[in-house]
Amino acid sequence: MQDEESYIEKLKEDKVEFLQLQFTDIIGSVKSLTIPHNRFEDVIYNGVMFDGSSIVGYKQIENSDMKAVPELSSYTILTNENYAGKTVRFICKIFNPDGTRFEGDPRYILERQVERLSKENKRINIGPELEYFIFNQDEEGEATIEPSDYGGYFDKEPLDRSFTVKQEIIRKLEGLNYFPEASHHEVAYGQHEIDVKYSDAITMADRIIMIKSVVKETANEYGYYATFMPKPIKGVNGNGMHVHQSIFSGDENLFYKESTKHGLSDYAMHYLGGLLKNVKSSSLVLASTVNSYKRLIPGYEAPVYIAWANRNRSALVRIPSAAPKGKRLELRYPDSAGNQYLQFAAIIGMGLDGIENKIDPPDSIEKNIFEMNEEERKKYGIESMPASLGQAIAAFKESSLMKEIFGDYIYNNLIRIKENEWANFRQYVTDWEINRYLDIY
Known part of the structure; x- marks a missing residue:
């Protein structure tokens, strides 16, 4: 208990x-519990109980007691200077009442x-590029x-x-010691990107929760609204999250080998092979909304x-x-x-599948894939990613690797939640349909 005492x-x-105790539901929404000063010691030592039936993808009402334990x-x-008093945030691990980790x-x-x-004795480093409007x-x-502006790239x-x-x-x-490296205007009007220094995968997933919160709160303080929604405006570029990744053993970058064409080791090539082989089935997690x-x-x-490619930005990797x-x-x-958390888990799991099974990637493609016709893409063996949430669900359901990575509980809950989302969307009549068809038919 020495650690608890020191904190x-x-x-x-x-x-x-x-204290702000935070964790996410299955779809990535942040949940937060505010703890007053008089409960600090109890929460640090024992965590805090809460009702899991109110959290998407957690427990049912008849068996809903859960415990959040600060990491x-x-x-x-x-x-945030608007808080009533000095506040510390802890990310939490979620436990069942019997002390076992909650599989969801x-x-x-x-x-x-x-x-x-x-x-x-290896670690994976993750460096995201977060785009927002x-x-x-x-x-x-x-x-x-x-x-908020009509600038363009790097304006x-x-x-x-x-x-x-x-x-x-x-x-x-910088005040949070998150080591921001750059911020710049992106291609679309009002679109921006924030890059922070790489960190291990868990720390980075923890930090992204805070980064998105800081972006939104700061925009609001200046009378604006920030969103990470993938495509809020028709006809312009959307918001992505490019994920840079490498695996180290001590100070050695296991992805690097000087004598190869692309400077990639066999270890990196197999990791890449695993990504490309399995990425279609992970689309439900990497691009999770309609x-x-x-x-x-x-x-x-x-x-x-x-x-995949070396310089070609039209490639997936x-x-x-x-x-x-x-x-x-x-x-x-x-x-x-x-x-x-689920996105990074999927990425790592796919890469490790490639390493363990020595999956070789296809040859790199240095031509602009966007300008190729279907026949050319077929010639190079280039497949397409799912074109809708419905197709992503189907690919996910066919993957034994996704089930292995996420476990039965999250795997089945993701399918249930996203099938409901897709069904609701398919039933919705959009303004585009009214404008397109009402007068014609």
Whole structure:
């Protein structure tokens, strides 16, 4: 209990008044419990009970008692100046009442994949590129889809009128020791990207929860609205989350080998082979909403074809130019609207399947795949990713690897929840249909 004692002392030294205990439901929504000062010691030692039947993908009402236990290493002093008192955030692990880990805790699923590497004294580093829009609010303070600026890629003031918002986001992330590396305007009006320094997979998934919160809170403070929704506006680029990844043993980057064509080791090539072989079945997790597939269409730089390349940004996986320590794979398909614990678990699980089964990837494609016709893609053996949530569900249901990665509980719940979402969408009559068909028929 020495660890618990040291954190209780730390809370006293930092003069903390409130705790925020956070975890995610199965679809990635953040859940939070606020704990007052008088309960700190009890919560640090014992966690806190809550009703799991109210959380999407957790327990049924007849068996709903669950416990959230703070992950002490996730201790983070929050920077929001609007809080009533100094507040510390803990990410939580979720347990059953009998003390066993809850098999539906998304963080637990990622922990299990990471443990496969840590048993071999290896770690996977993850570096995401998070894209988002900043929109104006209306007179009542409600969100619109009117861009906050009319700048383009890498533009700054006066075209990028939300330049100050982005500076404040960087300042806050620096205050959290999240090591932001860059922030810049993206292609579409009002669209931006924030990059933070890589970290191990679990820490990065924990941090993305906070990064998205900081972006949204800061935009609101300046009278704007920020969203990570994959495709909020028709006819412009959508929001993705490119995921850079590499595996290290100590200080050695296991993905690098100088003498090869692309600087990739056999270990990296097999990891890449596993990604490309299994990625179609993971689409339900990497692009988890109906709206995700409005982003994933040809013509807006979002990759929809299963291929890899060195410089070619039309491929699903790219190998960025980098020094030996920085040699990595960049998976360009996911968006951040899903659950990052499950997304990273799927990515790691697919890569390790390639390593364990020595799966070789196909040859790289350095031509612009977007400009190829169907016959050319067929010639190169390039398949397409699912074109809708319905197709993604079907691919997920056919995959024994996805079931192995997520376990029966989350695997079956994901299918149930997403089949309901898809059914609801299919029943919905859109404005496009009314405008298109009402007068004709």
